Amino acid sequence: MARTTDKPERPYLGSAQADALARTNTELMSELWILRDRVLVLEHILAEAGLITAGAVGDYEPDAALTEALQTDRDQFVARIAGAAHRDTLDLAAIRASTAPKKR
Amino acid sequence: MSLDQHARAGLQLLGSLQVFSSTALLERAESDFDQHAVASDLSSQTQQAVKDEDWPERLDTIRDVAERSLAYRFNRFYQRYVAEENWVRSIVGVERRRDQYAQPRSAESPTVHPRLQLDPTLEEPDYYAGVEWHLQPGGLDSYDLSGPMAFAGFIPHVFSRGGFAAVAVGDDLLEQRRQVIAQFRKDRYQRIYDPGCGGAGTLGLCRQRFPEAELVGGDLSAKVLRNGLAFSEQRGWDIEFRQEDARKTGEPDNAVDGVISYALHHELPAVVSIDVLKEMFRILAPGGDIVISDPPPFRAVSPFRAGLLAWERDNRAEPYFIEACMLNLAAVLTDIGFVDVEEYALQETGYPWVTRATKPDSSSQQTGSA
Numbered sequence: 389m390a391r392t393t394d395k396p397e398r399p400y401l402g403s404a405q406a407d408a409l410a411r412t413n414t415e416l417m418s419e420l421w422i423l424r425d426r427v428l429v430l431e432h433i434l435a436e437a438g439l440i441t442a443g444a445v446g447d448y449e450p451d452a453a454l455t456e457a458l459q460t461d462r463d464q465f466v467a468r469i470a471g472a473a474h475r476d477t478l479d480l481a482a483i484r485a486s487t488a489p490k491k492r
Numbered sequence: 493m494s495l496d497q498h499a500r501a502g503l504q505l506l507g508s509l510q511v512f513s514s515t516a517l518l519e520r521a522e523s524d525f526d527q528h529a530v531a532s533d534l535s536s537q538t539q540q541a542v543k544d545e546d547w548p549e550r551l552d553t554i555r556d557v558a559e560r561s562l563a564y565r566f567n568r569f570y571q572r573y574v575a576e577e578n579w580v581r582s583i584v585g586v587e588r589r590r591d592q593y594a595q596p597r598s599a600e601s602p603t604v605h606p607r608l609q610l611d612p613t614l615e616e617p618d619y620y621a622g623v624e625w626h627l628q629p630g631g632l633d634s635y636d637l638s639g640p641m642a643f644a645g646f647i648p649h650v651f652s653r654g655g656f657a658a659v660a661v662g663d664d665l666l667e668q669r670r671q672v673i674a675q676f677r678k679d680r681y682q683r684i685y686d687p688g689c690g691g692a693g694t695l696g697l698c699r700q701r702f703p704e705a706e707l708v709g710g711d712l713s714a715k716v717l718r719n720g721l722a723f724s725e726q727r728g729w730d731i732e733f734r735q736e737d738a739r740k741t742g743e744p745d746n747a748v749d750g751v752i753s754y755a756l757h758h759e760l761p762a763v764v765s766i767d768v769l770k771e772m773f774r775i776l777a778p779g780g781d782i783v784i785s786d787p788p789p790f791r792a793v794s795p796f797r798a799g800l801l802a803w804e805r806d807n808r809a810e811p812y813f814i815e816a817c818m819l820n821l822a823a824v825l826t827d828i829g830f831v832d833v834e835e836y837a838l839q840e841t842g843y844p845w846v847t848r849a850t851k852p853d854s855s856s857q858q859t860g861s862a
Contacts, residue, residue, distance in 0.1 A: 392624045392809040393576075400569035407569065414573055418505045425501035 493592055495644055499585025503649035506574045506581065513570035514655030517563045524561035525796045531557055534795040547790065547818055554799035568803060574650065575627050575808050582645025583629070586637050593640040608721045609734040609742075610714050617737065619761050619812070620712055627809045633715045639722070657804055658787035658843040666697075668844050669754055672785040673697050675846050676750060681705045684750035685775060687738030687768055688712075691720035692731055694754045699729045705750070707731045710741055739767040743775040751775075751782040758786050758816040765816065766824050773828050776851040782830065788842035790817045797842070821847045 399407050434440045450458060464486060494500060525531050534554065542550060558564045586593055603610065624631045635641060655661040673694070681702050686695050689709030698707055709731060711717050717733040724731040734742055738756075751772045757765045772782055790798040801817050804810040822835040830849035838844045 392622070392811065393627050393629055396806050398806075400572060401565050410566075410569055411573065414509070414570070417509075418502050418577075421505045422498055422501040425504075426497055429497060 493589070493640070493644060495582075495585035496588055499581055499588065499645070500649065502581045503578075503585070503645060506577055506646075507650045507653040509570050510574045510650060510655040511653050511661050513567050513574070514661050517567040517570070521558065521561045521564035521567050522796050524563060525558050528557050528560065531795065539793070539795065539798065540791040542791065544818055547814070550795075551799060551802045551814070554795050555803070558796065558799050568807070571656065571803075572807050575656070578646040578650055579628055579641075582641045583635065585645055586640045590637065593637050593644075603718065605721060605725075607725075607730070607732045608717060609732075609736075610717070611735045614712070614735055614737065616712065617764070619764060623811060624809050625759065632713045638715060639719045657808070657810075658801065658841070658845075660839075660841050660843070663839075663843075668838070669694060669785075670697050670701075671838050672754060672783065672844050672846060673701050673752065675783045675785075675848050676701075676752070677781050677848070677850065678750075681750040681781075683708065683748040684752060685710070685741070685743060685748045685772070686752050686754075687741070687772065688753060688756040688759070689717075689720065689733070690755075691716050692724040692727075692729060693720075694752055695720075695731045696724060696727065696729050698752060699731070702750075708734065708743070708748070710734045710736045710738055712737065739764065739771050741771060741775060745774055746777040746780075747775050749777050749780040751780070753783075754785050756786065757784065757819070757821065758810065758813050760816065761812050762815045762819045765819060765821070766828075769821075769824055770828055773830065773851060778851055778853045780851045782825070782849050782851075784821060784847045785844045786821075786847075787813075787817065788837060788845035789820065791820075792837065792845065793842045822849075825849045 401407050401410055431440065431442075431445055435442045435444070468486065495503070526535075530553065534550070534557075622631070624634075628634070632638075651665065653661065654663040654665070659665065682704075683706040684695070684698055684702065686698075686707070686709040689695060689711050690713075691711075692709070695707045695709050698705065707730070709717070709720060711720075711733070712735065714735050717735055720731070721733050724733075736742055757768075760768065769782075776782065787801060790801065793801070798817070802814050804813040822833045825833045825847065826849075829852065831852045833847070833849040835845070835847045838846060
């Protein structure tokens with residue numbers, strides 16, 4: 389029996405597939421904000437406790453080792469997300485490479 | 493007591509999304525609509541002249557034109573998304589702190605109380621049974637921690653920002669309700685009845701305006717009555733709550749001199765609305781006043797705005813929204829026998845829309861069909 393909370397048959401964005409993608413995208417936007425909110429709260433708490441000064445994270449300049457570690461993380465992050473729509477098959481070597489230990 | 497960071501931030505994001513959707517996107521969507529040739533034809537015909545039987549086709553045309561705008565499509569998509577996630581994120585947030593929310597509430601919300609009359613034999617009317625109002629999963633009575641869900645969850649973080657249904661971004665919902673109560677024609681009332689009170693919100697504000705009045709609220713839902721009682725008792729408002737059908741209240745004839753309803757009639761089929769108003773006529777004493785506030789009728793807004801209101805029916809679990817917006821409450825009140833019937837908007841947006849009237853002093857003036 390249909391419930392009044394069931395999704396309407398008529399799609400909002402022209403197709404059910406477009407709706408589904410938009411839902412995923414909006415959920416990601418939410419999670420991204422929740423994470424940003426958490427980082428800002430964390431910085432605030434650390435500053436209140438005197439462990440960092442206000443703006444310390446924004447002004448921080450990573451040293452060479454941290455810069456390299458961040459780059460490794462960032463490259464993997466982009467490859468996972470940007471590559472998600474372009475994977476045609478499963479490749480063991482690629483999967484293993486994506487889990488390689490991060491350089492520190 | 494607050495929700496945890498994840499729930500709070502997630503709900504606040506919904507509030508921001510709703511604001512963006514109802515400002516930038518909605519303005520673009522309305523502009524797109526107005527530039528369309530069909531929209532000009534629709535606007536050239538006054539909405540007041542549209543016959544009831546012509547509304548369904550007209551609303552379909554409005555929707556089809558509006559959907560040519562990408563901004564409109566995303567505006568509606570985000571409206572629906574927020575309407576769903578309101579509940580999901582509030583419930584998840586409350587569940588993560590269930591122990592903290594559940595304990596004090598069980599002591600505050602009794603099932604037996606001198607100012608609470610529950611009727612376990614009351615059968616849900618057909619029009620009401622099974623409806624998950626506003627997309628609330630399982631319906632009004634489904635969730636035991638509905639109070640925290642609302643007051644720690646979506647009300648402060650999402651609803652308070654406006655931008656849904658007839659409510660504009662930035663609208664002060666509490667002040668709007670206060671202004672509706674200010675539409676009562678007299679400064680003093682002895683006994684005020686609120687059919688479909690939904691809690692203590694409206695009657696609590698009545699208590700502030702009419703400190704001496706007896707206040708009575710009726711509703712079908714035991715849960716909202718219990719929540720309303722708990723809220724009222726905490727604030728010393730002295731409100732009586734009764735579980736009953738607004739078409740057949742426990743009030744004797746001529747028992748009250750004021751009736752207030754806020755956002756009730758759009759939740760009722762038109763035939764039920766009419767029966768409720770007949771019952772209000774019965775319980776009102778001669779000279780008593782009725783004040784009704786609901787979303788505006790289609791005839792009072794632009795074609796584009798009428799389309800937005802109509803959208804609520806199929807997308808926010810508001811099954812009677814369209815027939816409610818087609819119903820002329822002022823005409824119904826007149827037919828029943830009320831006099832001095834007036835209808836008007838309190839804001840330029842058309843909302844809150846107020847209809848008010850008075851039961852005539854002399855029974856000889858009661859010429860209606862009640």
